[in-house]
Amino acid sequence: MDPVYLDNNATTRVDAAVVSAMLPYFTEQFGNASSIHAFGAEVGAGLRTARRQLQALLGAEFDHEIVYTGGGTESDNTAILSALETQGGRNEIVTSTVEHPAILSLCAWLEKTRAAKVHYIGVDARGRLDIDAYRKALGPRTAIASIMWANNETGTIFPVETLAALAHEAGALFHTDAVQAVGKIKIDLSGSEIDMLSLSGHKLHGPKGIGALYVRRGVRLRPLIRGGHQERGRRAGTENAPGIVGLGAAAALAQEHMEDENTRVRDLRDRLEQGLVQRISHAVVTGDIENRLPNTANVAFEYIEGEAILLLLNKAGIAASSGSACTSGSLEPSHVLRAMKVPYTAAHGAIRFSFSRENTEADVDRVLEVMPGIIAQLRQMSPFWDGESKTRTAFTPTYA
Amino acid sequence: MWEYSEKVKDYFFNPKNAGVLEDASGVGEVGAIACGDALKLMIKVDPETDRITEAKFQTFGCGSAIASSSALTEIIIGKTLDEALAITNQDIADFLGGLPPEKMHCSVMGYEALRSAIANYRGEVWEDDHEEGALLCKCFGVDEGMVERAIRNNVLTTMEQVAHFTKATGSCGTCVEGIEEVLERTNAAMVEAGELAASQAFVVGAAPVVGRKTPRNSPVVALTSPPATKMTTLQRIKLIEAELEALRPALQSDGGDCELVDVEDNKVMVRLTGACVNCQLASVTVQGIQSRLAERLGTPVRVIPVPSGH
Numbered sequence: 243m244d245p246v247y248l249d250n251n252a253t254t255r256v257d258a259a260v261v262s263a264m265l266p267y268f269t270e271q272f273g274n275a276s277s278i279h280a281f282g283a284e285v286g287a288g289l290r291t292a293r294r295q296l297q298a299l300l301g302a303e304f305d306h307e308i309v310y311t312g313g314g315t316e317s318d319n320t321a322i323l324s325a326l327e328t329q330g331g332r333n334e335i336v337t338s339t340v341e342h343p344a345i346l347s348l349c350a351w352l353e354k355t356r357a358a359k360v361h362y363i364g365v366d367a368r369g370r371l372d373i374d375a376y377r378k379a380l381g382p383r384t385a386i387a388s389i390m391w392a393n394n395e396t397g398t399i400f401p402v403e404t405l406a407a408l409a410h411e412a413g414a415l416f417h418t419d420a421v422q423a424v425g426k427i428k429i430d431l432s433g434s435e436i437d438m439l440s441l442s443g444h445k446l447h448g449p450k451g452i453g454a455l456y457v458r459r460g461v462r463l464r465p466l467i468r469g470g471h472q473e474r475g476r477r478a479g480t481e482n483a484p485g486i487v488g489l490g491a492a493a494a495l496a497q498e499h500m501e502d503e504n505t506r507v508r509d510l511r512d513r514l515e516q517g518l519v520q521r522i523s524h525a526v527v528t529g530d531i532e533n534r535l536p537n538t539a540n541v542a543f544e545y546i547e548g549e550a551i552l553l554l555l556n557k558a559g560i561a562a563s564s565g566s567a568c569t570s571g572s573l574e575p576s577h578v579l580r581a582m583k584v585p586y587t588a589a590h591g592a593i594r595f596s597f598s599r600e601n602t603e604a605d606v607d608r609v610l611e612v613m614p615g616i617i618a619q620l621r622q623m624s625p626f627w628d629g630e631s632k633t634r635t636a637f638t639p640t641y642a
Numbered sequence: 643m644w645e646y647s648e649k650v651k652d653y654f655f656n657p658k659n660a661g662v663l664e665d666a667s668g669v670g671e672v673g674a675i676a677c678g679d680a681l682k683l684m685i686k687v688d689p690e691t692d693r694i695t696e697a698k699f700q701t702f703g704c705g706s707a708i709a710s711s712s713a714l715t716e717i718i719i720g721k722t723l724d725e726a727l728a729i730t731n732q733d734i735a736d737f738l739g740g741l742p743p744e745k746m747h748c749s750v751m752g753y754e755a756l757r758s759a760i761a762n763y764r765g766e767v768w769e770d771d772h773e774e775g776a777l778l779c780k781c782f783g784v785d786e787g788m789v790e791r792a793i794r795n796n797v798l799t800t801m802e803q804v805a806h807f808t809k810a811t812g813s814c815g816t817c818v819e820g821i822e823e824v825l826e827r828t829n830a831a832m833v834e835a836g837e838l839a840a841s842q843a844f845v846v847g848a849a850p851v852v853g854r855k856t857p858r859n860s861p862v863v864a865l866t867s868p869p870a871t872k873m874t875t876l877q878r879i880k881l882i883e884a885e886l887e888a889l890r891p892a893l894q895s896d897g898g899d900c901e902l903v904d905v906e907d908n909k910v911m912v913r914l915t916g917a918c919v920n921c922q923l924a925s926v927t928v929q930g931i932q933s934r935l936a937e938r939l940g941t942p943v944r945v946i947p948v949p950s951g952h
């Protein structure tokens with residue numbers, strides 16, 4: 243049986259068409275785009291096409307608003323570090339408690355080493371940002387507000403246009419980590435107030451290690467990586483031509499499949515989610531149900547632990563993920579679910595299923611077929627599970 | 643994902659002795675759902691021979707927690723209680739063909755549950771040294787005795803190892819200083835007893851703590867600057883009190899709270915409550931308080947959270 247891959251928020255398969263687009267750039271068209279000879283010129287043309295493809299997916303007004311980077315993490319780092327330098331006299335950052343570590347670790351480091359002041363805005367039980375707190379945190383000292391477009395664990399979408407406008411009222415820049423949003427939902431940056439946006443190739447069936455930072459025309463950017471004049475001096479280093487071409491091809495395909503992603507894929511997700519909740523008691527869907535990515539389902543199964551679920555799923559040929567402490571090597575459960583105050587009884591047993599256009603009805607059927615058995619098997623072993631009657635057993639640990 | 647041995651996988655996928663043991667003669671329970679793993683070990687003992695005739699477990703936890711629990715039951719069935727008490731967590735790990743270092747706490751959980759179950763059978767109050775104050779790590783419910791046993795049984799000499807074996811310090815990190823003390827003290831005793839080379843012993847502050855989940859010592863804004871001399875101590879304390887008071891509503895709205903315990907030079911001891919439930923926020927909180935105080939006092943300070951109940 244073919245494996246069922248439902249971990250597309252972690253990474254996606256590179257589309258076969260993307261691979262074919264990239265291959266010539268390893269072989270015949272291996273030139274350096276900066277060279278004067280024919281080898282370089284051909285590559286230059288390929289890069290220009292790729293840039294326009296990505297520009298079209300983002301709805302960016304100018305193609306030079308795109309700066310290629312080594313991925314989502316580099317884009318995030320570039321945006322925040324640049325803002326602290328260009329926004330003279332401002333050393334505060336407003337962000338959320340549910341950002342990706344690409345933002346949170348950087349912020350923690352900036353607090354420690356650069357005396358930056360970081361405001362972490364919380365979310366409610368559905369994962370929605372506390373807009374009031376966000377508004378209050380913005381001020382004359384705010385250099386940049388950075389709020390993700392969509393959360394990687396729950397798919398919850400944030401109102402980035404409103405947030406950008408509020409940031410501008412305070413004279414601050416606005417950046418969004420759109421790594422999970424780009425390619426999955428329609429994005430139109432023309433006429434947008436968003437100053438900077440991060441994206442990553444491998445989340446939209448493109449290659450790993452290539453990403454981009456959109457920088458709205460007129461917004462000053464301090465490069466993170468200095469050296470040659472590539473990317474108009476905004477990101478040094480010989481262009482990753484195969485990667486850039488791959489990202490362009492992936493962007494074009496994503497645009498083509500946008501409709502599919504938001505109809506068929508969404509339906510698959512919904513069917514899985516509803517099927518799980520119907521078949522399995524004490525299973526809760528987390529995140530903002532009405533307003534989230536079409537491909538992401540995060541379901542928490544009470545009284546059992548996520549890694550154990552994933553191991554059994556994996557044995558059944560199904561790949562998913564969890565924010566569970568045990569799988570990440572960290573000892574705490576997902577910071578996103580904790581920020582949402584998902585109770586511990588459920589937070590440890592949260593499983594994320596993330597779809598892509600490659601998934602089918604059969605995939606959903608497979609999961610629905612094996613999941614009830616897996617959950618029952620683990621609950622049988624759990625000291626907290628007392629049959630369908632629910633109520634916790636008289637488990638009285640020494641130090642609860 | 644983790645590299646589990648074949649035996650771990652086997653004991654996870656086909657666990658032996660899972661379930662409830664009716665009329666068990668001894669029950670040991672460790673861990674809690676909030677901590678991410680918990681084990682209930684049930685044993686039946688033949689009073690004539692003092693042998694464990696049956697053992698079953700119920701475990702909430704990851705693959706290696708379930709495998710360790712199951713392995714434990716296999717190891718102890720047929721053993722006398724004294725033989726069982728001689729088993730260490732390393733025996734459980736060895737039985738399974740080893741565990742990833744980060745997962746050693748699963749074997750420790752089994753070891754602790756076994757001690758607890760035997761004590762329960764013998765009618766002893768488990769852990770005579772277990773008073774309110776001895777609970778060192780609130781996040782994972784780890785007391786001093788458990789840390790000490792893990793250090794001795796496994797010859798642990800770094801804070802990272804202690805986290806791997808007991809999980810203590812792995813979350814909010816407010817227990818780092820307490821655990822460091824125990825590690826230093828226990829290592830010193832082991833050196834004395836000839837169980838450890840003096841050069842290996844852990845000494846607080848002697849080496850940087852390494853590891854992915856580095857237990858955070860509260861960052862010092864600038865270590866070298868002397869404490870403020872402009873303000874009198876009383877003025878400083880008053881100012882600190884006022885600042886903390888101003889911060890409390892925000893913490894309370896998150897279900898936490900904070901109170902000033904002591905001020906000593908540039909060290910500000912605070913007690914955070916409720917915050918451990920949301921550990922990441924706790925460290926953010928501490929840093930937030932620290933930078934705010936530093937700003938208002940005009941000098942670097944170090945905010946040290948002290949566990950509640952002390």
Ligand SMILES: Cc1ncc(COP(=O)(O)O)c(C=O)c1O
Nearest residue numbers: 313314315342344394419421442
């Ligand atoms: C929201 C978010 N931001 C950033 C990243 C990092 O992107 P990359 O892996 O390209 O560095 C990821 C990917 O895991 C993500 O989900």
Ligand code: FES
Nearest residue numbers: 779780781814817
């Ligand atoms: S990690 Fe030990 S008390 Fe929070």
